[in-house]
Amino acid sequence: MIHYMKLNPFAFYQMKCGEKTIELRLNDKKRQNINADDIIEFSNTLNPNETLHVKIIKVHNFENFTELYKSLPLNKCGYSLEQLHIASPKDMEEYYSITDQNKYGVLGIEVELINM
Numbered sequence: 437m438i439h440y441m442k443l444n445p446f447a448f449y450q451m452k453c454g455e456k457t458i459e460l461r462l463n464d465k466k467r468q469n470i471n472a473d474d475i476i477e478f479s480n481t482l483n484p485n486e487t488l489h490v491k492i493i494k495v496h497n498f499e500n501f502t503e504l505y506k507s508l509p510l511n512k513c514g515y516s517l518e519q520l521h522i523a524s525p526k527d528m529e530e531y532y533s534i535t536d537q538n539k540y541g542v543l544g545i546e547v548e549l550i551n552m
Contacts, residue, residue, distance in 0.1 A: 438475045448480040451490050462532045463541040470495055490547035498505045500537045501525035508544045
C-alpha cells in the first residue's frame with residue numbers, strides 16, 4: 437500500500453539525505469492503516485512536485501509523545517546531536533494537541549529511503 441504525506445522543507449531535506457529515518461505522527465484514522473513494508477510518498481510542502489519515497493521498516497506505537505521521546509533515538513527523528521539536550525515532547529504540540537494525542541496515540545514510523 438502507498439500512503440501520501442507532506443513534510444516541511446527542512447524535514448523533507450533531512451529525510452532525503454538519510455539523516456531522519458523516523459517520522460513522528462499522530463495515530464489518527466489515516467495512519468492506523470500503516471504497516472511495515474508499506475510505502476510512503478512524501479511531498480515537500482513548499483514544492484508539492486518534489487517527492488521522495490520510503491519503505492516502512494517498523495511502526496512504533498505509543499500513548500503520547502512523552503513515551504515516544506523516552507524510547508526512540510531522537511537524532512533519527514529530526515533532531516541534530518546539538519539539539520538533543522533541548523528536545524522535548526512539547527515540540528510536537530505545535531502539530532498535534534494533547535487532546536488528540538490522548539485520543540489517538542502517536543507513532544514513530546521507522547523508514548528507509550527507496551528509489552521508485
